[in-house]
Amino acid sequence: MLLHGAVQTRTIWQDQFEALAGTRRLVAVDLRGHGETMLGSRRMSVEQMAADALAILDALQIRQAAICGVSLGGMVALELAERTPDRIASLILANTPTSLTSTRWLRSLVDRVDPQDLLPFAFRLFGRKRAARLGLALASRLVGPHWVGTTARRHFIDGFARMSPKAIVATYRAIVEARPVDAASIRCPILLIEGNADATSVNAQMDELGAQTPHARIETMPAGHVASLDDPAAFNRLLLRFLDRHDPPCVRTAAAIWSSPADPGRP
Template sequence: MEKNRNLLSVRLATGVTLPYLAQGDANGTPLVLLHAWGESLGSFDRLTPLLRAGIRVFAPDQRGHGEADKPATGYALAQFTADVVAFLDELGLTRAVLLGSSSGGYVAQQVAIDHPERVAGLILVGSPRTLKGRPAFAAEVEKLTDPIDLGWVRATLGWFPLVGDVPEWFVDDRVVDGVRMPARVWIEALRGLYSAEPPTEIGTITAPTLILWAAADGLLSEVDERALAAAIPASRLIVYENTGHLVLWERPDRVAADVTDFLLTLR
């Protein structure tokens, strides 16, 4: 049950065309939402209606995902990062707050390292400190061929067990996200993440940062998240109890409240 959205589209200097959602106060704080690997801008469907006044939201599909262009190559972390900066350029945004969900937060961290002058703040939602090293499920991903099987995508949700209730329609939409990705994007985008040097190991993030981590996250440990917080001097870590890795899926209401409060501190 995907939402009917009035999406805009932009051709980036990096050569890809991205659809994006723009909503909220035209004069509000610019907030760019970066979805996770395997998802789309639709993963923010339950968050954006809850964001309060004074925020201008932009949510693009990243290359290879959703309705964005799906080039044959170009899925290194550096290329996802370049797309974000080019997106800011095209929208005329000198600076913006970046919110990254899961691996989208990895991209956001790299933008903050490479282009600190463009990042007014970071919000990392279930975001890793490091993805270095080939994950166990990479072997399964690397066997993928087109067309992507819907049942396989649904089964991959077991890699990130849910603790709280998530509406069935929302889960179904995320399965559709996965089916829309060609096999090469599944493979190369994952490889681009785990082969990259962790952003906080090659530089220091100076932007004010809010880190939202779930206590029942079976993927990211408390040790790792506290190490992430320690690596970012101007950061605050908030722990969500009774929540799994997919924080944005399970707790959009609390994420919206914490995001709004954080943005108020930047004014």
């Protein structure tokens, strides 16, 4: 199961589908409020998105799966592994913070500048697409010029243009409010993929997660915050090597599915 990041859609996984198709059953999900999945009436949270993903596995009668997530998708994958460890064969987490606000300076910044207040104002002032470009430019100055690669930048801007403002604000609120999982409770094999140009706070949290989990392996590749888009070939090599080593036999079937929750908007 492939879980995308914030303000993206399942289409970010096209290169992974091409690399894995014919060898495994693949399910790529539009998270709640993203792509073809409605926001629904329930409050968006990492926990709710994990419940949505679990509902998809149940609907498809998939007993156990390897979960690959990037950024927000990785946070959802961690929640799944903590909540239903028997359903998760392995985790592949790329550019995944354990909690956005566990870093002291970032917690202080979020307390001062709440995304729920800032984003609607920016959308009204600049429009969603221009606000996205300005936000990416600011982040590149703060984090580094290679934090968001060309392809990832296109997906981000397209996501801001297509998603409803309500869904965008709800998504970032969910990220801000996300709690760290209990790393000691996660027993499955984990591959952690860091980008050498990603935010140092994200990589530090991934390093800490790797130190706390007994079966974690950390790989660093030349990439920013969406490693799977910045260098798909290098990402796929790491992904395939890990899956070949840790796949349960039931995972390997020659089928591919692009999926969204069957009734995503229902409470």
